[in-house]
Amino acid sequence: MAINVGYFLRESVLNFRRNWVMSLGAVITIYLSLLLVGVSMVLGVIVSEIVQSVEDKVSIQIFLKDGAATEDVEALQGWLLADEMVDTVNYVSKEDALERFKEEMAGSPEIVENIRENPLPASLDVTLTDPRQVEEMVGKIKANETFLKICDRPDEPEESLKYGQQIVDRLFAFTRIIRLIGVVFVAMLAVVSLIFINNTIRLAIYSRRKEIGIMRLVGASNWFIRAPFLLEGVMQSLLGAALAILTIVAVQAAVLPRLQEAVLFLPVDIAAGMMIQLALVLVVAGVVIGLLGAGFALRRYLKV
Amino acid sequence: MVRAMISMRGVEKYYVPDEPALAEVNVEIEAGEFVFLVGHSGSGKSTFIRLLQRELLPTRGQIIIAGQDIVRLKNWKVPYLRRNIGCVFQDFKLLPNKTSYENVAFALEVIGRSKHVIRTQVPEVLRLVGLEDKMESYPDELSGGEQQRVSIARAFVNRPPILLADEPTGNLDPATSLGIMSLFNRINKTGTTVLVATHDREMVDSMRKRVIALESGHIIRDQHRGVYGYGD
Ligand SMILES: Nc1ncnc2c1ncn2[C@@H]1O[C@H](COP(=O)(O)OP(=O)(O)O)[C@@H](O)[C@H]1O
Ligand SMILES: [Mg+2]
Numbered sequence: 001m002a003i004n005v006g007y008f009l010r011e012s013v014l015n016f017r018r019n020w021v022m023s024l025g026a027v028i029t030i031y032l033s034l035l036l037v038g039v040s041m042v043l044g045v046i047v048s049e050i051v052q053s054v055e056d057k058v059s060i061q062i063f064l065k066d067g068a069a070t071e072d073v074e075a076l077q078g079w080l081l082a083d084e085m086v087d088t089v090n091y092v093s094k095e096d097a098l099e100r101f102k103e104e105m106a107g108s109p110e111i112v113e114n115i116r117e118n119p120l121p122a123s124l125d126v127t128l129t130d131p132r133q134v135e136e137m138v139g140k141i142k143a144n145e146t147f148l149k150i151c152d153r154p155d156e157p158e159e160s161l162k163y164g165q166q167i168v169d170r171l172f173a174f175t176r177i178i179r180l181i182g183v184v185f186v187a188m189l190a191v192v193s194l195i196f197i198n199n200t201i202r203l204a205i206y207s208r209r210k211e212i213g214i215m216r217l218v219g220a221s222n223w224f225i226r227a228p229f230l231l232e233g234v235m236q237s238l239l240g241a242a243l244a245i246l247t248i249v250a251v252q253a254a255v256l257p258r259l260q261e262a263v264l265f266l267p268v269d270i271a272a273g274m275m276i277q278l279a280l281v282l283v284v285a286g287v288v289i290g291l292l293g294a295g296f297a298l299r300r301y302l303k304v
Numbered sequence: 305m306v307r308a309m310i311s312m313r314g315v316e317k318y319y320v321p322d323e324p325a326l327a328e329v330n331v332e333i334e335a336g337e338f339v340f341l342v343g344h345s346g347s348g349k350s351t352f353i354r355l356l357q358r359e360l361l362p363t364r365g366q367i368i369i370a371g372q373d374i375v376r377l378k379n380w381k382v383p384y385l386r387r388n389i390g391c392v393f394q395d396f397k398l399l400p401n402k403t404s405y406e407n408v409a410f411a412l413e414v415i416g417r418s419k420h421v422i423r424t425q426v427p428e429v430l431r432l433v434g435l436e437d438k439m440e441s442y443p444d445e446l447s448g449g450e451q452q453r454v455s456i457a458r459a460f461v462n463r464p465p466i467l468l469a470d471e472p473t474g475n476l477d478p479a480t481s482l483g484i485m486s487l488f489n490r491i492n493k494t495g496t497t498v499l500v501a502t503h504d505r506e507m508v509d510s511m512r513k514r515v516i517a518l519e520s521g522h523i524i525r526d527q528h529r530g531v532y533g534y535g536d
Contacts, residue, residue: 219383
């Protein structure tokens, strides 16, 4: 087997040199498509981290009317906690609410000073395990009798609830569009890379048609004849993948710290494990593209 | 009864409907025979050879080589059939960028033979065909006869039980052709079954071997110790 590996490698390198323009085209398109895959993955991670940090802040606030009975509040709290959509329930008393308001309004002391009577209602702050279920949970709460009894405005229970459904919706719509655009671009580039590889392999087959004829004649096995071409396709893709990984690592090292400086309040960090995973994905995607492109060419242009 | 090395029964080959390139071919060739396949250009000789190589499949009929039905042979097994059938052609089919040695070695290399086997068998077979002095020559430094010897060496280096040749002397002068034919004879003496397609009348007549004559795809004569033919 040792001679075979040497033979295949020699043949592939020779082919690459013979059709270097096409081969370079193949490497560059693969590089670009894998780079795009990598960048979308990195962006995906950053965006989902941002979404996560926003989601953490999405909660349902239930405003309670003044003087609501403690046992009713506790009953509502217990009922909420028993629901599996609910993560935590936090009781905020009128005093706490005022305190919070004063803190937030510390920049405008004239407003704070003018408050005589406490106008703020007490509330239950509810966080959910999955923020996408906000709407559903709100519906359930509205149908709850205890809620209707002790909510701040029993005439319009809707007004006693505050939640961030719209933020969540908009973020999800945004990430969905980004993902879709990414997928379309990657698919287009993948097709272009396949066409390039297909062409280089076709040329390689053409320039070696004599050798192939003799190999068939003397009984070289079909896989022996195909292997150098498959290997060539894979080598081109791996070269593209390696370049893409290097680029992403370099850009990450140069750009991320600055980005983090610019947007302090958001997490834009990428774990090392994530980079390894990314490199693996690109290498595997490269090998698949290489094998597919070469495979198509072999099916069409190499009769064994 | 000895099993035939090559057995063709009711073989027909149509490239286009209603025009058989071969029809009603029934032939048995024993192991170790030397057979000439003669006929005008277009009579079906190459088709006959290519059927045995399994380059082509017959439209009808059975082809059995060494007990193996090659028509029903799975595609992936075809290379292993071809390792047992050496082939020589009119145009030599040598790789121009390889020396005689490398051309012959290539045939062993691509079927996965070890370096050791290649280093011993290639010089041996080149000596057999009389090219021990031309091992490092490239095809364009060799005469036609020498190039054909390289191609015979390549066909025979793996010691196949069958050697097929399609017009092997078609590009060579009579004296050189004689040398090539005697080389086939030597190879046949080692026990190899040899089938040579040719329209070289003098050659066939001088050798007095079995002659199968084709005309318009039909076998018109099958004669032991035969000659090329009568008339024309
Ligand atoms: N690939 C092909 N397609 C169509 N017809 C063919 C093909 N090859 C050979 N033929 C026809 O089959 C007949 C036999 O050809 P061939 O076997 O090459 O004869 P020979 O080798 O004796 O000259 C001829 O009439 C030829 O035109
Ligand atoms: Mg012919």
